[in-house]
Amino acid sequence: MATIPKLIRKLGKEAYNLYIVGGYIRDRILNREAKDYDFVVQEDAEKIAKLAAEKLGGTFVPFMEEKGTYRVVVGDEILDFTNLRGEDIYIDLAHRDFTMNAMAIKLTDYFEFEYIIDPFGGMMDIKNREIKHVGVMTFKEDPLRALRAVRFAATYKFDIDEGTKAKIREEAALIKQVAPERIMNEIFIILKEKNSHKYLRMMEDLKLMENIFEEVAKMKEVGKCYYHLTNAWIHSLKTVEEYENIINSMRFPKDVYDIVSEYLDRKLSSDNKVKDIIKLGALFHDIGKPESIYIDTENRVHFYNHETKGAEIVKKIASRMKMPKKESSLLKKLVLYHMKPLMYYVNGGPTNKSLFRFFSELKDDSIAILLLSQADFTATRLNLGKEEEIPKFTDYITKLLKRYVEFKETEKPLLSPLDIIINFDVKDGKKLGQILYEIRKNRFYGEIQDKEDAVEFVKERMKINKV
Structure with a gap:
């Protein structure tokens, strides 16, 4: 909070050439802490950024020079300075994504919020907790904004305006033009939400999902069979929801709770946590089914070895979407092994030998597989109207988790x-x-x-x- 007043003092007369814009104003209105600052500079953004770095003792970074944006890093705070787009601040704001981000205030008017420049009614939309696009070119100028709308809805628990939804659906295919790293960054943020299944469904409703992951269309074609009354995609979304219900409630004995919670909160790369990547595993656990359809002599549909096919498919997806190696490895493992616990279950439970081999091969990722299996089973039985079968399987998974606690205890050798x-x-x-x-x-x-x-x-x- 002290950064802005300090910047005003240090920049002196140069401060009159700056506007604070976008997210910082939004977050201040919402009384949320903000550590990222966006400034629009009327004259020379590079010059002002270098001056700010010098005066604040920060580091100057030529962040996106081609767009006239320069970054200054001061401790854990980020200050971005961008040249004004157009003749004045109003034209600049007209090129922003959503009304709640299309506001500005003179740096020197920092403490006078009645001077906020708000040409598109952003403050009212924030009050109404609504996300509205600024203009007809919003998504054409940057198609990632369609996904950012979902991310903002997830982060702020806002609704997306119906007109904005219609525009996103109309132009959803434009998302294919966006670099995969940028797309996955937004998706990873969405997955961090406790009830991300709502926003994955929102992506589906807005036609973004199948335009990002072309494989989804085939999953929708895999209709009801002996195990499901809905298509594979609807079931997969339900599996994400049931997985989130499991980890949000964490109804496990203390020894199991401790080992599961520690594992789920582990960080992978890019600040992603294990528990978030398991959601991707739940979303794509049946992605191999379209490639594995088999119809028997009684005209029943089966999906033999769909987990093997699925693992190959998600490996390609992870590569295409430039996912980090740790996330990619866990995702593939989740899809490949998600049927194992159920196969043990239908065959009377695992033997000591098979369970030891399972734990030895997967190590701590055994936890992810067991939780995914429970979510998958629960989603299936709810869909079939066989809720009475769920408690027994839940108890079975809890017992296997307790066995994993025992397995971990054997890591400490009795003899050296x-x-x-x-x-x-x-x-x-x-x-x-x-x-x-x-x-x-x-x-x-x-x-x-x-x-x-x-x-x-x-x-x-x-x-x-x-x-």
Whole structure:
């Protein structure tokens, strides 16, 4: 908050050539903290930005020179300086995206909000919690604005004006012109919301989803079958909703709650969290179904190995959308393994051997797969009107999560490598690793309880295998 008054003092007479515009004014009206400042400069933005960097002790960055924008970074605050578009501030504001962002105020009038320049009624729209586009060229000038409308709706819990919705639908295909990195940045922000399923559905309603992800159209063609009464896409949106219900309530025993919450809050790259990427996994878990349709002799539809096909498809999507490697890897894993817990369930539950292998292969991402499986099952059973089956499957997933807690506990060895080397004269590294692995595995099985059991196990193994 102290940045603006300080900037006015430091810039002196140059401050009279600046306007504060856009989001900062919006956030001040909403009493939200803002650390990003956008300034329009009547004369030379580069000169003013360099002066501001010098006076404030910040770093000058030629951010988007081709658009006449220069950035100054001061601590954790970002100040952008842009040359005025057009002859005056009114023309400049006419080129902005939404009315709530199309306001300005002279830098020197900072404390006099009655002097806000508001030619499109932005303050009234903020009061009414409504997002309205500024003009007929809003989305043609920058098609990403269509997706930003959804992002603003998600972030501020505003509604999008019906006229603006109609315009977005009309020009939705323009989103294909936008760089994938910019698109994914907006989607990742939307996914951070606790109830992002509402805004994914909004993207669908505005025809943005299938114009961003062409594969969605095929998912809509996969209609009802033995397991579903709706198409694969509607089911997938419902799965995201059920996943969010699970993680928003977190009704787990404390030991499970602790390990699940820590995992979900882990940061990947670009400040994305694991829990947000699982939403993408839920959205695309059935994306392989259109490529996997099989109709049996009784005219029933099946989707054998759709998870394998789906993993190949999301790998291509992640590459096309320039997703970071960590996010891409987790997304592929979610799609590839999402059927595993259900397959165990319908076959009477996993054996110790299969569960240990599952946990060993997926490690902490086992948690993501289990939660996705629960959401998928819940969405399916709600759709079929078989709600009575949900509690049993929920209990099953909770039990598997508890088994994963036990699996994690086996990471702390009962015997150290040195214990085995000294007491059993094992010098071969490969054999040593195998013994440690077998101790851990049998501990998970419940056949080894403590250090004494582990010692006895090694003794017996040495006798049998003559190590």
